[in-house]
Amino acid sequence: QRKTLEEVKISVNLTEKSLSQFFRLVESKTDFRFTYSNRSVDLSQKISIAATDETLYEVLATVSKQTNANFVQVNNNIHVNRILANQLYDGEGVLAFSNIQLTGVVVDTKGQPIPGATIFIEGTSTGTASDIDGRFSLQTQEGAVLIISFIGYQSQRIVVSNQSTLTITLVEDQSSLDEVVVVGYGTQRKADITGSVSSVSESVIQSRPVANFEDALQGRASGVQVRQTGGNLDGRFSINIRGVGSVTGSNDPLIVVDGVPLFSSDFSTINPKDIVSMDILKDASATAIYGARAANGVVIITTKKGKAGKTQFSFSSDIGFEEIFNRFDLMSTEEQRLLFVEAFRNSNRSTSVYDDPTHPTWQVDTDWQELGTRTALRQNYNLGFSGGTDKTQFSGSVAHLDRQGTIINSDLKSWFFRLNINTEINERFSVSSNLTGSHQKQNVQNNDSWGATGYRSLIHNHSYTRPFDENGNLTAINTQAAPYFGANDNPLIDLMLPTRESDVTRVLGNVKFDYKLMDDLTISANLGGDIVHGKGYTYLPVYQIGLFVRPEGQVTVPNRREINWVSDLTANYQKTFQQHDIKMLVGFSAQQFMFDNSTVTGIGTINNSLNQLSNQINFNASGSRVSSGLVSSFFRLNYSNSDKYLATTTVRRDGSSKFGEARRYGVFPSGSIAWRISEEGFLKSSELIDDLKVRTSYGLTGNQEIGDFAFLTRAIATPYVFGNSLVVGNSPQNIGNPDLQWESTRQFDAGVDVSFFEGRIYFSADYYNRTSQDLLIATPVALTAGVSQNPIVNLGSVLNEGIELSLNSRNTVGKIGWSTNFNISFNTNRVLNIGTNSIGESLEIPGELIPLSNQPANLSRAGYPVGAFYMWVFDGVWQLGEESIARQWADAVPGDPKYKDLNGNGIFDVGDKTFVGNPHPRFFGGIDNSFDYKNFSLSVFFDFSGGFQVYNTARNLYGRGVPFVQNLAEVNDFWTPENPSTRVPRPSQGGNTTNLVTMVSDRFLENGDFIRLKNVALTYNLPSYLFSGKTIEALKFSLTGTNLIMFTNYSGLDPEASSRASLLSAGIDYTPYPQARLVSLSAQITF
Amino acid sequence: ILEPSPEGIVSMSELYTTESNIITALNGVYNPLLSLYRQNMLSLTELASDDGWTWRFENQPDLFIVDPTSGPIQQVWASNYEGITRANGVIDNLSMVSDFSSDEMGRLIEGQARFLRAFYYFNLVRFFGGVPIITSAIVTKTDAERPRGSIEEVYTQIRLDLNSAIQLLPVSYGGGVGRERGRPTSLSAKALLSMVLLELEDWSGVVSLSQELYGTGILLANYHNNFNGSQENSLASYFEVQYGGVIAQTTTNKSVSLAPPDFENGLAFILPTDDGLGGEGGGLSSGNGIVQAFEDGDLRKDAIIDNYGLSNFIDPSKPNGSLYFVNKYYNTSDPRGLSTWNFPLIRYAEILLNFAEALNELEYQPTGKAFELLNEIRVNAGLEPQTSTLLSNKSLFREAIRKERRIELAFETKRYFDLNRWGILANVVQVQMDLTNRVFPRQKLIAHPITGKDYHLYPLPAIEFVNNVQLGEQNPGY
Incomplete structure (x- = not known):
């Protein structure tokens, strides 16, 4: 029973407090809520009131006298309004109910009317529905709250003020069960899906400026781990879905854009602004339709499609600044000098050149990191348009991205266009086509390697050299300066003088014909293609700067062309008999991929203006060409009984040219069932649970991503010379294996999807168990085999097991809309078996050798994660008094590093190595909180990852106390007899100490756990009434910040850096292009 | 679609079927020489001897800190076996060739392959001792997993191959495909065999x-x-390593890695040892300095070493121009780092010195042929001839020969092998090690099973024991 203002008693004691404080106090003590519009009431007005156990009516009357506000009770709300001159005023400011006749229209975000939307008055059963034009009319009171809802759209609350007409815009609801999910060769209602699929919506993809779609995907979908693996401004990311199953083959998921499965990995050439959804197929049931390429999951990208209606344009622009958010902490020149002295003394060398601190050399302290980086401008312009008639719709865009690099002399410019058209030729026949093109031009820096290139060159080189001479020209140390050895390049020379361009041009598109043969049967033909042309140009100029001389210029021009075409023919049959729904798909597909590349290097020019190939005198060229193909047939059956019991079965047969004749074909079946418990009688009327579905699947998928012609013993060019004439040479490159076949993955999945409270809370959980077997493993072969490539065999298995959770909840709290999206995934990766050698011992595959020490940091062994970290365990520093054990152990002396003698034999040997870490995160995920308040919306997105380690090679090189490279500041705490309680070994330059400090050990292995404020976006939509009757329909501004804060103990630039694509060398940080903090302002106008 | 023709890719089995193609496979047998003699061989021989040292590289044989995971060890091992595998492929498949233009061509191809196989095994046995003996093509992975043979067995195989090569090869080549000058002749095979016999003291x-x-x-x-x-x-x-062309793959960077104007990173990896440095380099920079080993008036000195003309960064009190570098291969006529100069492997001068040494070991003859041979070299170098007055006995003559070899063959990857076969490596290097308070790792010496001399062995690459369980024991001391 609702109480009136007279029935509620309250005590209030306020002196000179604002009206809004008064409202909050009353709201906290009663069930009433105040409703008002900011424009009509000044909330900062001060009031004073002292009331003890008085009725609320009396309290409000007192307040009304002190302000220009009056109050009306509307159900449980108290509506606040300004007292108007012509208004009936009862002298006490608390008005009686007044009825108003309200008319309105309900439209979607594109302005199209929504018929059938329901409009209810909150707290009553009074309501109506919108008509075919979206219009409605309703008698209500001022201050009432209207709830407008329509299936597939987010409900809206509107407070009735004194207006009599309303335009209500409904926003599409992302978490609705009626959402359509793109699966392979078709779409399905989310409610009907029996497999495990994550979807990322347009609003999430477009929530911040991103480099490419992988970037937008990061942290957004459970089970999907995205991380940077090096690269340049175009970003090189790796996507791992449900862990990594293949040891030496590819772990990249299959990417399908508008029905075209891609081969190329130049994903930065797909404009992320064009993407309307990304659907990630994860379990075998969902992926098996892609058979031989589905073992690593499938990402389906859909670009924007047109809608009938008025042609609408949308122009958006964002402009922002990027800066490197982390840098290395290095020694000062004086600290470095002291390091030289100590190191040379310890290595029995003359220190005389370093002894005099007043020598001019030591007066220079250059901050290369400062000079080599900058705050970079990023601009993005995008013009989109869409529209059409009942029969034909179109959508398109043109866009330009101009991004400066945070490292000097690097930048990226991209141009994009897209045009998607659908036409219904007649009732039975329709055609759709998608076409996108892009051109990307990039100036790159050589990053991501051990030594002094790219960002690493700014750490590597000593601070005691000057960058510029007195005329501002680049300078370098000359032969007279001492000491002139060591890493004393001017790194700016290599960053600034050479030209390193990398261009990619891409055309990607398809045409699809749908023909309705019968009402239940549709035949579709899809023809698609993807053409990528990559071209580079590197010019290393002639210069003489001090000792640094390049007497001849060098031009390198690489060219690469990738052509990928696909043609599919599918038949879709759909039939309902009583409670049985059947959907059937049969299809055939052929796909071919052709790749050719060539590189020409010319050398010899002595004039920097003559910087083209034709100006050179000596040339070196290489090139190759390869093609591979896939011929497939597939079948899928979806069955649903009363929307309650659902089943899907899929089978695909693939023939691949990657394998020898005997092993060419593979069959990949899968099946899944689901039970929508919520459709059962006992739950159907539940007010709590709207939808509850349990599902499980099992199936087999394949991975064929190995090199081509691995089944042949191939010849590799090994030229030789007689006199000065080259002769052709050919030598075996590998040991061919005619029995090679697919890798296959068996995956079990069990999941539950629940939706509570009218879809306000949506929760999904999955358990999976994924065994990859017959792994295509390049087994290490004895060097006595004399071939450069390890033979590839089908061997062994890897298990990935994990749990994925995602939770979306929408909490509408008063006027502030708040929603939370959270996902977290746990994955355990374990090598079950990678085969045995000839006498039955388990094989072990080491990772790539870390330079200088020439030791691997990773080792893949059965029972441990793929590429697990395996190395010596650092155990501090040998101390005075331990001379004799140290000498016996490894000829060490006090101050030398000590590694644990794990096998207890008293000496330092390989038996002391052990497993010390895991490069794969045990858990990762993201949490996004969005708030809507009036026309503002705020999104705060964190992503996180934990339970993994990173090998910091920068410390392995610059943290050794070997002074010939610049050292990190942490080395200042080096051991001396006077400073014994430290874990930093004594400095050295050569000899046993240097040898020992260079060892790959867990001294340089760090926890990578991080939580990062990945994105904050504040958006303001200008109120729509401003534009009524104008050309402009909407205008919004956003301020976004990306990578704002990172909480991590990792001491490198980025704990996600994993420089090598090969898993066998996972988690090694060679300092890829540093991720940047971006703050940008964007505007979007729709007209 | 499923049967794409492999473009630019050919299976080896197809190549072995015609004469012109098997010649390309034979050329591939030479190819590992290119990379071996750019740096790795020099690293294991010259650095480890008393002639070369390095200032910047920390983990080098200079200090006899060489562990089984060392990069040069692994690379030298792998490159030599690459040559062996390729030679095996050629020899095994000769019978598949259907179109030999002449019997001689088949013999010539086999002879070269056998010569090269012997050459590669000779490198291996001198560095590592007994190694797996593989003489047929690798078809499956396990074909490569063989146990170590003994040193004697390796030499048996080498002699077998060289004796056949002497029979199979011509005395000279007239040019044309497969007959280019620079391929080993029967004389080359005899010369290599004489080096093998010298190593084995078969005087x-x-x-x-x-x-x-x-x-x-x-x-x-x-x-x-x-x-x-x-x-x-x-x-x-x-016999020479043939460098040429214009690309890194077929030329050598020795000019850059040894010489000063290209010395911007201080990475010259071999500097000539110099007593004048007083042990200040940290490496084995002095003791037995080769800079001091030259006699006055030796015409070879300027070709072998030259000075930087720069300030002395080791010891600033020394005058400019007091630091030397290896000048033999310093090439300013080719583009930087792309030297086309061949690297000699067996010179006539070495044969003369071998001859003289063997004669003296058989019997010291005061006015014999040995003096004549030694003096041929000396006079050519502008030095006074040696006489039996100066070299009055076998041992003095032996010393003279050793000194002459050191200069004549300096930085040609000979010195380490010489010191080792003479059994004096440890003693000679210890003189240098004394300067930095180190001890030569004598636990790494074995008694050579044929000559009985103290013989230093490098470790087999550690990775081989992982990938080939048949391999057997690591060398002592590692």
Whole structure:
């Protein structure tokens, strides 16, 4: 029973407090809520009131006298309004109910009317529905709250003020069960899906400026781990879905854009602004339709499609600044000098050149990191348009991205266009086509390697050299300066003088014909293609700067062309008999991929203006060409009984040219069932649970991503010379294996999807168990085999097991809309078996050798994660008094590093190595909180990852106390007899100490756990009434910040850096292009 | 679609079927020489000897800190086996060739492959001792997993191959495909065999081969012409690594890695040892300095070493120009880092010195042929001839020969092998090690099973024990 203002008693004691404080106090003590519009009431007005156990009516009357506000009770709300001159005023400011006749229209975000939307008055059963034009009319009171809802759209609350007409815009609801999910060769209602699929919506993809779609995907979908693996401004990311199953083959998921499965990995050439959804197929049931390429999951990208209606344009622009958010902490020149002295003394060398601190050399302290980086401008312009008639719709865009690099002399410019058209030729026949093109031009820096290139060159080189001479020209140390050895390049020379361009041009598109043969049967033909042309140009100029001389210029021009075409023919049959729904798909597909590349290097020019190939005198060229193909047939059956019991079965047969004749074909079946418990009688009327579905699947998928012609013993060019004439040479490159076949993955999945409270809370959980077997493993072969490539065999298995959770909840709290999206995934990766050698011992595959020490940091062994970290365990520093054990152990002396003698034999040997870490995160995920308040919306997105380690090679090189490279500041705490309680070994330059400090050990292995404020976006939509009757329909501004804060103990630039694509060398940080903090302002106008 | 023709890819089995193609496979057998003699061989021989040292590289054989995971060890092992595998492929598949233009062509191909296989095994046995003996093509992975043979067995295989090569190969080549100058001749095979016999102290064997070879070669009047590309494949040498072309793959960067104007990173990896440095380099920079080993007036000195003309960064109190570098291969005529100069592997001068050494070991003869041979070299170098007055006994003559070899063959990857076969490596290097308070790792010496001399062995690459369980024992001391 609702109480009136007279029935509620309250005590209030306020002196000179604002009206809004008064409202909050009353709201906290009663069930009433105040409703008002900011424009009509000044909330900062001060009031004073002292009331003890008085009725609320009396309290409000007192307040009304002190302000220009009056109050009306509307159900449980108290509506606040300004007292108007012509208004009936009862002298006490608390008005009686007044009825108003309200008319309105309900439209979607594109302005199209929504018929059938329901409009209810909150707290009553009074309501109506919108008509075919979206219009409605309703008698209500001022201050009432209207709830407008329509299936597939987010409900809206509107407070009735004194207006009599309303335009209500409904926003599409992302978490609705009626959402359509793109699966392979078709779409399905989310409610009907029996497999495990994550979807990322347009609003999430477009929530911040991103480099490419992988970037937008990061942290957004459970089970999907995205991380940077090096690269340049175009970003090189790796996507791992449900862990990594293949040891030496590819772990990249299959990417399908508008029905075209891609081969190329130049994903930065797909404009992320064009993407309307990304659907990630994860379990075998969902992926098996892609058979031989589905073992690593499938990402389906859909670009924007047109809608009938008025042609609408949308122009958006964002402009922002990027800066490197982390840098290395290095020694000062004086600290470095002291390091030289100590190191040379310890290595029995003359220190005389370093002894005099007043020598001019030591007066220079250059901050290369400062000079080599900058705050970079990023601009993005995008013009989109869409529209059409009942029969034909179109959508398109043109866009330009101009991004400066945070490292000097690097930048990226991209141009994009897209045009998607659908036409219904007649009732039975329709055609759709998608076409996108892009051109990307990039100036790159050589990053991501051990030594002094790219960002690493700014750490590597000593601070005691000057960058510029007195005329501002680049300078370098000359032969007279001492000491002139060591890493004393001017790194700016290599960053600034050479030209390193990398261009990619891409055309990607398809045409699809749908023909309705019968009402239940549709035949579709899809023809698609993807053409990528990559071209580079590197010019290393002639210069003489001090000792640094390049007497001849060098031009390198690489060219690469990738052509990928696909043609599919599918038949879709759909039939309902009583409670049985059947959907059937049969299809055939052929796909071919052709790749050719060539590189020409010319050398010899002595004039920097003559910087083209034709100006050179000596040339070196290489090139190759390869093609591979896939011929497939597939079948899928979806069955649903009363929307309650659902089943899907899929089978695909693939023939691949990657394998020898005997092993060419593979069959990949899968099946899944689901039970929508919520459709059962006992739950159907539940007010709590709207939808509850349990599902499980099992199936087999394949991975064929190995090199081509691995089944042949191939010849590799090994030229030789007689006199000065080259002769052709050919030598075996590998040991061919005619029995090679697919890798296959068996995956079990069990999941539950629940939706509570009218879809306000949506929760999904999955358990999976994924065994990859017959792994295509390049087994290490004895060097006595004399071939450069390890033979590839089908061997062994890897298990990935994990749990994925995602939770979306929408909490509408008063006027502030708040929603939370959270996902977290746990994955355990374990090598079950990678085969045995000839006498039955388990094989072990080491990772790539870390330079200088020439030791691997990773080792893949059965029972441990793929590429697990395996190395010596650092155990501090040998101390005075331990001379004799140290000498016996490894000829060490006090101050030398000590590694644990794990096998207890008293000496330092390989038996002391052990497993010390895991490069794969045990858990990762993201949490996004969005708030809507009036026309503002705020999104705060964190992503996180934990339970993994990173090998910091920068410390392995610059943290050794070997002074010939610049050292990190942490080395200042080096051991001396006077400073014994430290874990930093004594400095050295050569000899046993240097040898020992260079060892790959867990001294340089760090926890990578991080939580990062990945994105904050504040958006303001200008109120729509401003534009009524104008050309402009909407205008919004956003301020976004990306990578704002990172909480991590990792001491490198980025704990996600994993420089090598090969898993066998996972988690090694060679300092890829540093991720940047971006703050940008964007505007979007729709007209 | 499923049967794409492999473009630019050919299976080896197809290549072995015609003469012109198997010649390309034979050329591939030579190819590992290119990378071996750029740096890795020099690293394991010159750095480890008393002639070379390095200032910047920390984990080098200079200090005899070489563990089984060392990069040069692994690379030298792998490159030599690459050559062996390729030679095996050629020899095994000769019978598949259906179109030999002449019987001689088949013999010539087999002879070269056998010569090269022996050459590669000779490198391996001197570095590592007994190694797996593989003499047929690798078809499956396990074919490569063989146990170590003994040192004697390896030498048996080497002698077998060289004796056949002597029979199969011509005395010279007339040019044309498969007959280019620079391929080993029967004389080359004899020369290599004489080096093998010298290593094994089969003195009379050396003498008899040397007698056959004597007069088949010449000494160049200008010593530097042996190395500077002007007299490639002349009578002054029996076998050379052929560098040429314009790309890194077929040229050598020795000029850059040894010489000063290209010295911007201080990465010269071999500097000549110099007593004048007083042990200040940290490496084995002095003791037995080769800079001091030259006699006055030796015409070879300027070709072998030259000074930087720069300030002395080791010891600033020394005058400018007091630091030396290896000048033999310093090439300013080719583009930087792309030197086309051949690297001699067996020179006529070495055969003369082998001859003299073997004669002296058999019997010291005060006015014999040995003096004549030694003096041929000395006079050509502008030095006074040695006489029996100065070298009055076997041991003095031996010392003179050793000294002459050191200079004549300096930085040609010979010195380490010489010191080792003479059994004096440890003693010679210890003199240098004394300067930095180190001890030569004598636990790494074995008694050579054929000569009985103290013999230093490098470790087999650690990775081989992982990938080949049949391999057997690591060398002592590792």
